[in-house]
Amino acid sequence: MSLLMLLRRRRILAIWSAQLLSILGDRFYALAIMWLALQRSGPVAMGAVAIAESVPFILIGAFGARLLHRCATFRTLATVDGVRAVLVVAMPVLWNLGGTPAMLAVAATLGALAAIFDPSLAALVPDLVDADERTALVAAMDLNGRIARIAGPALAGVALFAVPVSALFVADTATFAVSVLALLYLASVRATSSAATSVAESTPPGRAASARLLLREHPALSAAFIVQAAGLFFTALPAIGLPLLLAHQIGAGPSAYGSVLTVTGIAGLVGNLTAGRIPPASAFLQRFCLAWALSGALMVATGAAGHLVLVLVFAALSGFVTPFISITLGAQLAAHPQPARLRLITVNHTVMRTAGTAGMAVIPALIASAPARGFIDGGLVLATVAMTAWAITVALEHNPRTRSVRVGTSDINLQTKLSVIGLPFVEPPSL
Structure with missing residues (x-):
């Protein structure tokens, strides 16, 4: 299904365009807060901002399953975005009144709200379409993020020729307001797809799922998160070392x-449009691990390159591969029913934030003296982790004691299915 066909539906158009604007606003906010942190408090404050925004993701992801379960409705997320809008527009004033501590407190609060909003929205959106359309929708949501990452800094740079840096906070607030309207619209309409009976205000079914149980029952997902952690840790190499x-x-x-x-x-945009048209694989881990292994190989090639043209070629290939990683895993997570989907998406967000923050903290010291060697070593480690995780999981899935029940293109085990509808699970006797 093409993006244009999806956007003909009012609900999809509403959430897609609102999130595109919201992510653009996030780019404005990121530029503004980092610049002002440097001007007012020095470079140490820039790192403190990043930490203050990331720590809530880790804590809520690890300990906030019940909170996320209760917040996973469009109406609640509209309230969350409304609070974020108020905090963002008040950031310069609070900064002037309370200095750097006040700024860090607001940044941490915004991080906590984002830690609630991001996985909850990602868990709700797949139910706006039928099961066979979820990969296309995941690709569409991935695409608006990639557009915003390119256009956001460019638009902010142009805007700063005419307005002060603090005006970017106001622009971000306006995008939050649009998001609130879109979420309230989704909360007020009924879904017509067979995948969901309603997207109106409701309490998610069942209890908050156990991450430990889900990961134990789905070795492929456990391996995917390990590879994801390694990949995002070493993503700091091109981000900082390039x-x-x-x-x-x-x-x-x-x-x-x-x-x-x-x-x-x-x-990355071209890769997204390509990956979104490829049907999901029954063995998603193979495609996921191969994509990360290729990313590692491209890091090695970049480190060994001695000419700018080669670096540009490898950068283009790396950008093309990246959407295959996010869309492959995103489609797999979207195929699970609620509340397992919400819990698994939360685990993914926690892994991404934890690994990314660790990489930004550790990688700079490792590559400062020999960046080329850092690219080569990091790429080799990433490729090795990806291929090893895939090989181990294939062996586990061929073991009758760890094999899960396949439903369509995703591994939905019997215990998860029964827990969603509230029935007890009885371990079958071993043969």
């Missing part, structure tokens, strides 16, 4: 770095 690599190994400057980022972003 400028060092270009300067030390090639002698290139900021313009070359900008070219690499542009090529990567454009290739």
Whole structure:
């Protein structure tokens, strides 16, 4: 299913366009808060902001299953976005009144609200379409994020020629307001797809699912999260080390770095449009691990490249591969029923934040003296982890004691199915 066909539906158009604007606003906010943190409090405050926003994701992901379960309705998420709008527009005022501590407190609160909003929305959106359309919808939601990552900084840069940095907070608040309206609209209409009887205000069925139980019953997902953690840890290599690599190994400057980022972003859009048209695989882990292994190999190639043209080629290939990773895992998680889907998406967000924060903290010190060697070693480790995880999980899935029941293109085990409808699960006797 093409993006245009999806966007002909009012509900999909509402949430897709609202989230596109919201993510654009997030780019405005990120630029504004980092710049003001540097101006008012110095470079240490920039790192403190990133930590303050990331820690709530880890804590809520680990201990907030019940909270997330209660908040997983469109009407509640509209309230969350309304609170975020107020905090964002008040950020400059609160900063002036309370200094850096007040700024960090607001940043942490916004991080906590995002930790509630992001996985909850990702868990609700798949029920807006039928089961066979979920991969296309996951790809569409991934696409608006990629568009915003490219357009957001560019639009913010243009806007700063005419307005002060603090005006970007107001722009972000406006995008939150649009998101609130879209979420309230979704809360007021009834879904017509067979996948969901209603997207109106309701309490999610069943109890909050156990992450430990779900991961134990789905070894493929457990392996995917391990590979995801390794991949996002080493993603700090291109995020931080690429400028060092270009300067030390090639002698290139900021313009070359900008070219690499542009090529990567454009290739990511092309990769998204390609990945969204490929049917989901029954053995999703193979595709997921191969994509991460290829990303690791491209890191190795980038570290060994001695010319800017080669770096651009490898950057384009890496950007093309990245959507296959996010869409493959996203479609697999979307195939699970509520409340298992919400819990698994929360685990994924927790893994992403934890691994990404750890990578940003550790990688700079490891590659400062030898960035090329860091790319090569990190890429080799990532590729090895991806292929090893896939091989181990294939062995586990061929073991009758760990095999799960397959439903369609996803591994939905019998225990999860029974827990969703409130029936007890009795362990079958071993043969």
